[in-house]
Amino acid sequence: MRYSTYSVFAMLLISLSSALAQTIPSPKEHFGFDIGDDYHLATYTQTEAYVKKVAVASDRTKLMDIGLTEEGRHQFMLIVSSPANLKNLAHFKEISQKMARAEGLTEDQARAMATEGKAVVWIDGGLHATETVGTHQLIETIYQLTSRKDPETMRILDNTIILLTHANPDGQEIVTNWYMREPKPEKRSLDNVPRLYEKYAGHDNNRDFFIMNLKETQNIGRQLFIEWFPQIMYNHHQAGPAGSVLAGPPYRDPFNYVFDPLMVTGIDALGAAMINRMNAENKPGYTRLGGSVFSTWYNGGLRTTTHFHNMIGLLTEIIGNPTPEEVPLVPSRLIPNGNTPFPVTPQKWHFKQSIDYSVSLNYAVLDYAARYRDELLMNIYRMGKNSIDRGSKDYWGLSPKKIDAINHAFQADPKKPTSNSANAALAQYGFIPRGGGMPVKYYDTIMKAPVLRDPRGFIIPANQPDFATAVKFVNALIRTGIQIQQATADFTVAGKKYPAGSYVVKSDQAFRPHLLDMFEPQDHPNDFQYPGGPPVRPYDAAGWTLAYTMNVQFDRILDGFDGPFKKLxxxxxxxxxxxxxxxxxxxxxLSAKANNSFIAVNDLLASGIDVFRLPNGVGGKSTVESGAFFVPASAKAKSLLDKSAKDLGIEVTGIAKKPTTSMAKVSPMRIALWDTYGGSMPSGWVRFLMEQYHFPMKVIYPADIDAGDLKKKFDVIIFVTRAIPPATGADNDIFRGFDREPKEESTPAEYRPWLGKITATKSIPQIKAFLEAGGSVVTIGTSTNLAYHLKLPVKNALTEMTAAGTERPLPNEKYYIPGSVLRVNLDSTQHATWGMPSLTDVYFDASPVFKIAPEAIAKGTVVPLAWFETNKPLRSGWAWGQSYLQDGIAAFMAPIGAGKFYAFGPEITFRAQAQGTFKLLFNQLYGSGKSGSQGSDIVSE
Structure with a gap:
């Protein structure tokens, strides 16, 4: 009897616990306020605790820790679906994987899996931490999906698997603590956050998704491209265009030409569902297409990289702030049109309105996924299958250059039909137009030319000079779900022999769009507001081919091939x-051509081991390039180099005798890196590089420079783009774009040393004195403005004379190069360019280009390092008027007193992606001699 009573009591406890477990805590019960209440934000610590509570309380959830952030926080992904689906989660995940990769599936098999499977939908928030709607709509959506029992929610749970993912935990903690520090709510502001809200990249964390340098990116990428392959991914951002509430799909042209058309029209379908729901719920202000700047051209963003993987990637940019704001009056936005069918009128806007809009948008997406789950699964299979088919045969992709070639072939044909007798003339070619056109033979000339067809694959040889960097490129492909093969033995393709260990990337795979985008040049159209008018700026870069910017050596194979390859x-x-x-x-x-050699050298120097550079290399049978590193033999050096070779994948060559050529002893330098209050993204990326490559350095601010005595503290100072202001004009002392600095009295004391700007009156004289005393200064991008402050004999190469006889920058109608990849010539015998090839691809973003007086070059006053030798240096992207670049200087060195000034116009460290030009910075970060100076401490041994 006693046992029976205990059993009944236990059962009652279990039932009570079960009932309590299904009571989902509301946000107000946990945070103390409703999500969307004015003047209130949640920290990540609070959010993480809430999500854990919900995961315990709800049988609709499974909480995943997808990895650590750069600052060591746990990044969560909450999976939400019906209890029945969660019990069979691994099976549905496998279906999603197989449908996305489309390998070995017949149409019938795919259709059966689509019928059985569940639509997988990704919804994230918080990537850009100051865009606080994103993090908070994620919290509210979690609550709604786990607590609501209405028919729509239950249908969604039954038919979808939802991946609710926090994209930037560190950022939410930083931004919320900054906003909530002010005790009086009305005084709270998101302005002037002191530092980057992602440790290294800040806002650029949304530009990292094809290389995946950052831990958060790697965590997210694994879930998207290796584990789950959602058919829909929804990326929340803000803010919407002025006069609207939000910008959403579909997006403006151009879209990238490698996309499958089903992906593009899939965006259209989801966009229709989203705007329809807004209109049905009387929520005005949704704009799309030409109503905003957002396009689908660029790869590398969280949303856009999914487009290259056949996923329907969605972006909304919504207004909203915990501090109430105004929807401004923009009269042109008040006229209903195809871009904005339901305009919003000027009004006061509260945070809760943005949360409500966002939850409705989420439900619109989820309702569509629930209703069309089989179609979504079937379409991602079809897109993958289309890619496999295109990569398995001769295929010609369309692009503006090919269309231009068709037009050129027509115009160059002396027998082309004339407009006066078009139909008669066209008849002889077998083509009778309706309303115009040209004979199809011109199409066939270009679009069936064997040499212009798409490649069947790419081979990355294992015997290239910097194979370790090539492997980093391969790992970027692997992280984005690309199938890689590796040769198990030597092999020959198209008459060329390759060594075992080489990597092979075939294009007959589902994510062919992404694969091509990483190897092939982007061909951005000439996009102008009207003929002869100004260009339409791309949303981000126009060209970015990663194999080019990483200087990976590869062969493009046009015909089908095989060999002793194993699939990884x-x-x-x-x-x-x-x-x-x-x-x-x-x-x-150690080769100067290998980036990882610099890590090994820095580790050797940190251990007190002597390292030398060989300015003239070593001749003989095994020629060693200028700038190679030499390490004298010792047991300690051997131990460290054995470890470096293994860990870093570098080739270390032992030699029987010391080189007889001249050698320069390498010494570590005291490196300073400029930064600013609020954080510079280019500076953050360089800080990331310095840590990755083991260069000790100190971050300094304008006040540190203005304090003087720089040579007593540092040997080299790095100024990334946008650090040095222009030398002329009204902005001499305040660099436009960075003049919204907080007042000192309103800034917490710990951040006040970061305040200030580089000025012509205070900072430039101190920098000049540093140079004259023997320091080195490295400038990148717009910070090459320092050359003009120093009155060096250089000029802007991209100018023209007006009718009035004055000089002005070339107008955009004549010259316009947004972010693209260009090719420059290099003098690789110079110390600054050691280890570089004589032809190098650089990332160029409206970058400075110089003219140097011939007499200055003759006297050595200015030494050119890189220049544009041709009138067509474009490699990938968009370069309107590129002929103006010919003979322009892209980089130079100038001695200033006892020091050296380096000017690199291209973005040589761009987003830690331009690995092919890292050495242009690294070479300047070693001194010669015990003092760490840039002197000529040359010894012969």
């Missing part, structure tokens, strides 16, 4: 195999 498991990262070879009685040589 999806998601399995590669480690290059380095070696220490040769008798090392005299010491060791």
């Amino acid at each position: 498991p999806y998601g399995e990262l590669q480690s290059p195999e380095g070696h220490v070879t040769g008798a090392a009685g005299g010491g060791y040589l």
Whole structure:
């Protein structure tokens, strides 16, 4: 009897616990306020605790820790679906994977899986932490989906698997703490956050998704491209265009030409569902198409990279702020049109309105996914299958250059039909137009030319000079779900022999759009507001081909090929195999061509081991390039180099005798890196590089420069783009774009040393004195403005004379190059360019280009390092008027007193992606001699 009573009591406890577990805590019960209440934000610590509570209380959830952030926080993904679906989650995940990869599936098999499977939908928030609607709509959506029992919610749960993912935990903590620090609510502001809300990248965390340098990006990328493959991904951002509430799909042209058309029309379908719901709920202000600047051209964003993976990537940009704001009066936005069918009128706007809009948009997407789950699954299969088919045969992709070639072939044909007798003339070519046109033979000339067809694949040889960096490129492909193969033995393709260990990337795979985008040049159209008018600015970059900017050597294979290749498991990262070879009685040589050699050298220097550079290389049978590193033989050096070769994948060559050529002893320099209050993204990326490559450095601010005595503290100062203001004009002392700095009295004391700007009156004289005393200054991008402050004999190469006889910058109608990849010539014998090839691809973003007086070059007053030798340097992207670049100087060095000034116009460290030009910075970060100076401490041994 006693046992029976205990059992009944236990059962009652279980039932009570179960009932309590299904009581989902409301946000107000946890946070103390409703999501969307004015003047209130939640920290990530509070949010994480809330999500854990919900995960315990709800049988509709499974909480996943997808990895650590750059600051060590746990990044969550909450999976929400019906209890029945969650019990069978692995099966539905497998269906999603197989449908996305489309490997070995017949149409009938795919259709059966589509019928059985569930639509997988990704919804994120918080990527850009000052865009606080994103994080808070995520919290409210979690609550709604786990607590509501209405028919729509239950249908969504039954038919979809929802991946609710926080995109930037660190940022939410930083921004919320900044906003909530003010005790009086009405005084709270999101303005002037002191530092980047992602440790290194800040806002650029949404430009990292094809290379995946950052931990948060890697965590998200694994879920998107290796684990789950959602058919729909929804990326929340803000703010919407002035006079509207939000910008959403569909987006303006151009879209990228590698996309499958089903992806583009899939965006249209989801966009229709979203705007229809807004209109049905009487929520005005949704704009689309030409109503906003957002397009689908660029790869690299969280939303846009999914487009290249056959996923329907959605972006909304909505207004909203915990501090109430105004919808401004923009009269042109008040006229209903196809862009904005339901305009919003000027009014006061509260945070809760944006949360409500966002939840409705989420439900619109989820309702569509629930209703069309089988179609979504079937279409991602079809897109993948289309890609496999296109990569398996001769295929010609369309692009503006090919269309231009068709037009040119027609215009150049002396027998082309004339407008006066068009029909008669066209008849002889077998083509009778209706309303115009040209004979199809001109199409066939271009679109069936064997050399112009798309490649069947790419081979990355294992015997290239910087194979470790090539492997980093391969790992970027692997992280984005690309199938990689590796040769298990030597092989030959198209008459060329390749060594074992080479990587092979075939284009007959589902994510062919992304694969091509990483190897092939982007061909952005000439996009102008009207003929002869100003260009339409791309939303981000116009060209970015990663294999080019990383200087990866590869061969583009046009015909089908095979060999002793093994397929690598999806998601399995590669480690290059380095070696220490040769008798090392005299010491060791490290190539200056390999980026990872600089890590090894910095580790050697930190351990007190001598390192030398060989300015003239070493001749003989095994030629060693100028700038190679030499390490004298010792047991300690051998131990460290054995480890470096293994860990870094570098080739270390042991030599029997010390080189007899001249050598310069390498010494570490005291490196300073400029930054500013609020954080500079280019500076953050360089800080990331310095840590990755083991360069000790100190971040400094304008006040540190203005304090003087710089040479006593530092040997080299790095100024990234937008640090140095223009030398002329009204903005001499305040660099336009960075003049919204907080007042000192309103800034917390701990951040006041970060305040200030580089000025012509205070800062430039101190920088000049630093140079004259023997310091080195490296400038990148617009910070090459320093050359004009120093009155060097250089001029802007991109100017023209007006009718009035005055000089002005070339107008955009004549010259316009947004972010693109260009090719420059280099003098690789110079110290500054050691290890670089004589032809190099650089990332160029409206970058400075110079003219140098011939007499200055003759006297050595200015030494050119890189220049544009041709009138067509474009490699990838968009370069209108590129002929103006010919003979322009892209980079130079100038001695100033006892120091050296370096000017690099291209973005040589761009977003930590331009790995092919990192050495242009790294070479300047070593001194010669014990003092760390840039002197000529040359010794012969």
